[in-house]
Structure formats: C-alpha cells, structure tokens
Amino acid sequence: MRTLMLAAIVALFTANTAFAATCAETSAEKKLAGAAKASFMKKCEADAKGPMADSGCAAKAADKKLAGAAKTSFMKKCETDAKPQAMAPAGNADCDAKAAEKKIYGAAKASFLKKCVADAKK
Numbered sequence: 001m002r003t004l005m006l007a008a009i010v011a012l013f014t015a016n017t018a019f020a021a022t023c024a025e026t027s028a029e030k031k032l033a034g035a036a037k038a039s040f041m042k043k044c045e046a047d048a049k050g051p052m053a054d055s056g057c058a059a060k061a062a063d064k065k066l067a068g069a070a071k072t073s074f075m076k077k078c079e080t081d082a083k084p085q086a087m088a089p090a091g092n093a094d095c096d097a098k099a100a101e102k103k104i105y106g107a108a109k110a111s112f113l114k115k116c117v118a119d120a121k122k
Contacts, residue, residue: 023048057082081106092117 023044027037057078061071095116099109 077106081109092120095120 023041026044027040030040032040057075060078061074064074066074092113095113098116099112102112104112
C-alpha cells in the first residue's frame, strides 16, 4: 500500500511538470501572444497545480482516505484554516494562544481573534 501511495505521489509531481509543457504547447497551438498568452499560461498553470497545492491539505485528505463530499468539505475547511495564520495581524499572539487553548477553529476563530484584538487595543 505504501509503495502504491509513493508511486502516486511521484506521478503527481511528474504530471505537474508535464502540464507546464502542455500549457506552453497549447498556447502555441492557439497562437496566443502578449497579455492573452500571459493570462492563459497563468490560469493553465494554476489549474494544473490545483487549489492551495502547497498547503498540505491534499496530503492530509489522502491520509484520511476521504472522497467525494467529505473530501471537498475537508479541503475547504483545511484551506480556510491555513489562510488566517498567514494573514493574521501582528501582535495578537496572546489572542491566538487563547483561541488555541479554547480549541476554536475556522470562522469562529477568525471572529474570536477580531474581537480579542479589538478588546486588547482598548
């Protein structure tokens, strides 16, 4: 089973580099140039990578063996939870620690942090 998973991961990384060549070939076939080519290449490469490819959410979903609606729901929540950490305002370490202590996640955590930071400024 592990060998199969390893082979699938290697195939995925290989496919991503192949998509880049495919995007270039497709843009050449369509005879795109300038801004149209740049826009097409950006969209094509983003589609090849998938949403939030670097977040590790896909690997976590694969580890949990999720599929269908459960996978979609998990991916959405995982990606949403990954964003606030990167975009969190500076100086709310205490609020973040309180949220972790209370085990608050997702939208509730964002709301809690917003209120906590506002209260801290008063």
